[in-house]
Amino acid sequence: MPVPEFRNEPLTDFTQPAAHQAMTEALARVRAEFGRHYPLWIGGRAVDTPERIVSYNPGRKSEVVGTVARAGREHAEQALAAAWEAFGPWSRLSAAARAAVLFRAAAIMRRRKLELAAWEVYEAGKTWPEADADVAEAIDFLEYYGRQALRLEEPQPLTPLAGEFNEAFYIPLGAGLVVPPWNFPLAILTGTTAGPVVAGNTVVLKPASNTPIIAAKFMEIMIEAGIPAGVINFLPGPGPEVGDYLVAHPRTRFINFTGSMEVGLRIYEQAARRQPGQIWLKRVVAEMGGKDAIIVDESADLEDAASGIVTSAFGFQGQKCSACSRAIVVDSVYDEVLRRVVEKTQQLRVGQADDPATQVGPVIDQAAFQKIMRYIEIGRGEGRLVAGGQGDDREGYFIQPTVFADVDGRATIAQEEIFGPVVAFIRARDFDHALALANDTMYGLTGSVYARDRYKLERAKREFHVGNLYFNRKCTGALVGVHPFGGWNMSGTDAKAGGPDYLLWFMQPKAVSERL
Numbered sequence: 001m002p003v004p005e006f007r008n009e010p011l012t013d014f015t016q017p018a019a020h021q022a023m024t025e026a027l028a029r030v031r032a033e034f035g036r037h038y039p040l041w042i043g044g045r046a047v048d049t050p051e052r053i054v055s056y057n058p059g060r061k062s063e064v065v066g067t068v069a070r071a072g073r074e075h076a077e078q079a080l081a082a083a084w085e086a087f088g089p090w091s092r093l094s095a096a097a098r099a100a101v102l103f104r105a106a107a108i109m110r111r112r113k114l115e116l117a118a119w120e121v122y123e124a125g126k127t128w129p130e131a132d133a134d135v136a137e138a139i140d141f142l143e144y145y146g147r148q149a150l151r152l153e154e155p156q157p158l159t160p161l162a163g164e165f166n167e168a169f170y171i172p173l174g175a176g177l178v179v180p181p182w183n184f185p186l187a188i189l190t191g192t193t194a195g196p197v198v199a200g201n202t203v204v205l206k207p208a209s210n211t212p213i214i215a216a217k218f219m220e221i222m223i224e225a226g227i228p229a230g231v232i233n234f235l236p237g238p239g240p241e242v243g244d245y246l247v248a249h250p251r252t253r254f255i256n257f258t259g260s261m262e263v264g265l266r267i268y269e270q271a272a273r274r275q276p277g278q279i280w281l282k283r284v285v286a287e288m289g290g291k292d293a294i295i296v297d298e299s300a301d302l303e304d305a306a307s308g309i310v311t312s313a314f315g316f317q318g319q320k321c322s323a324c325s326r327a328i329v330v331d332s333v334y335d336e337v338l339r340r341v342v343e344k345t346q347q348l349r350v351g352q353a354d355d356p357a358t359q360v361g362p363v364i365d366q367a368a369f370q371k372i373m374r375y376i377e378i379g380r381g382e383g384r385l386v387a388g389g390q391g392d393d394r395e396g397y398f399i400q401p402t403v404f405a406d407v408d409g410r411a412t413i414a415q416e417e418i419f420g421p422v423v424a425f426i427r428a429r430d431f432d433h434a435l436a437l438a439n440d441t442m443y444g445l446t447g448s449v450y451a452r453d454r455y456k457l458e459r460a461k462r463e464f465h466v467g468n469l470y471f472n473r474k475c476t477g478a479l480v481g482v483h484p485f486g487g488w489n490m491s492g493t494d495a496k497a498g499g500p501d502y503l504l505w506f507m508q509p510k511a512v513s514e515r516l
Contacts, residue, residue, distance in 0.1 A: 006144050008479050009136040014128050014356060023128060026114035027354055030122060038068045038216035040075060040236065043082030044229020047075065053236050055213050058125040058362040059352045059396035065123045068212040071237035076204070076245050079233035083175035083202040084251065086230025091172045091200040095153035098198050099146035105225035106142035109135065116186060119214050121353045124185050125362040130316045134187045140480035141191035141498065148503050149198040165514045170507040172200030173283060174253035177246045181259045182364055183319045185211035189218055191497055192256045196506040197231060204233045206243055210364050212236045247271055250278035254506060256285045261417070261490050264288035285505050287492040289417045290445030292475050293326040293438040297431055297451035298333045304472065305450035306340035312474040313423040314348060314401045317363050322446040322476045326414055328426045328434045338386065338405055338425055345387040345401045362396040363420055369397040372420030375413055376402055383407035383424060409437045431456050439465050445487030448475035467494050
């Protein structure tokens with residue numbers, strides 16, 4: 001039976017009474033499961049350890065969401081061995097058989113959509129719409145990558161040669177390490193795991209320590225969907241003890257990482273060193289953050305631009321690699337755009353993520369809170385504070401959405417990734433200057449231009465150096481299959497998650513020629 005054409009998973013409309021009630025009930029059911037413990041999963045069996053990773057609700061920091069077993073180096077060795085043991089039979093399955101597991105997992109996620117979103121509300125501090133969108137994206141990755149695997153198994157076109165039969169095809173790499181982040185705890189985790197797996201590889205999955213319960217739920221879903229033993233090995237554990245060990249291991253074939261630039265660069269460096277017994281160049285796929293800018297030209301719809309800046313800067317508390325942290329506005333409309341952004345920012349409701357009225361929830365933990373507040377203090381000396389600037393960590397980790405005006409393009413808060421609800425307004429003399437300011441960063445992930453002038457948009461298309469560029473819309477919210485996502489420079493390897501080429505990063509082409 002043919003697989004239907006890919007369509008993005010619809011988002012839930014919580015303004016509808018039935019959806020609102022269903023989410024309220026899902027939150028209650030999930031809260032009733034708080035405190036459960038989840039084991040490692042290695043080679044198809046549960047493995048417990050005496051050490052624990054404790055997951056807390058960032059909005060109520062004393063509230064324990066659950067615990068997971070904490071892996072050590074011996075478990076990492078066992079997990080990699082299990083992945084290699086499973087690689088042979090899994091890689092020999094047809095793409096259709098592997099994709100079927102992903103399609104079943106997508107169906108399970110769809111049935112449990114609000115439950116999974118509720119876990120994200122409590123464990124990651126996502127508001128209802130942000131959590132719902134995260135789960136929808138996870139479903140999209142499963143559906144999309146399953147279809148891409150089917151496409152790549154088809155015969156590849158070659159130039160015919162008389163007297164020979166020639167063919168080319170793709171084969172998987174082997175066993176690898178997947179290291180996803182906490183900020184999209186189901187979506188990115190699902191995509192970075194499902195892509196390599198449906199291509200025929202096996203993996204050791206080391207989830208983020210801030211959101212291990214959502215990761216454990218993903219593992220439960222994959223087991224229910226029929227993933228064979230050893231194909232995905234679930235290994236929560238500390239980065240220095242487990243992650244670094246597996247990155248350097250001579251039998252690790254690839255590393256699929258999403259996270260900070262600092263950690264990504266260390267992985268890139270470690271993976272480049274050949275270890276005794278290593279017979280390949282390790283492949284590293286890394287998405288490492290950004291310092292994303294929205295340019296506003298005098299020809300723009302200023303109200304639309306202000307709304308786009310606020311949504312891009314403060315959605316999920318600015319904890320997105322695609323978040324707008326620089327608003328670069330041409331001089332003639334600077335004051336007006338700033339006024340509108342400040343007005344909209346001051347209207348945002350900060351509160352507990354499980355409250356449906358909340359628009360800005362908590363940041364992820366104490367370390368993030370302290371880091372963001374340090375940047376706000378730096379910002380007080382680098383710009384004019386016009387909104388926010390306050391933090392409160394008595395109950396949870398809450399920071400008011402913060403806007404600094406009149407920031408120099410080379411200022412610290414205009415150059416370093418803050419990963420929090422802080423945006424710096426930078427005044428540009430004209431559009432030429434705005435483009436120069438936008439490109440004056442080591443990153444190159446997302447950007448946006450608000451303008452009605454077609455010549456300026458076409459120029460930005462050529463000269464605004466980011467992997468994902470948007471015109472007259474926010475710079476966050478990439479959709480699987482619609483906006484292949486990834487960045488340049490220190491934003492990573494630009495593997496374009498959710499795009500038609502993504503699976504090729506986890507495969508290698510082989511050509512076979514036979515003389516007739």
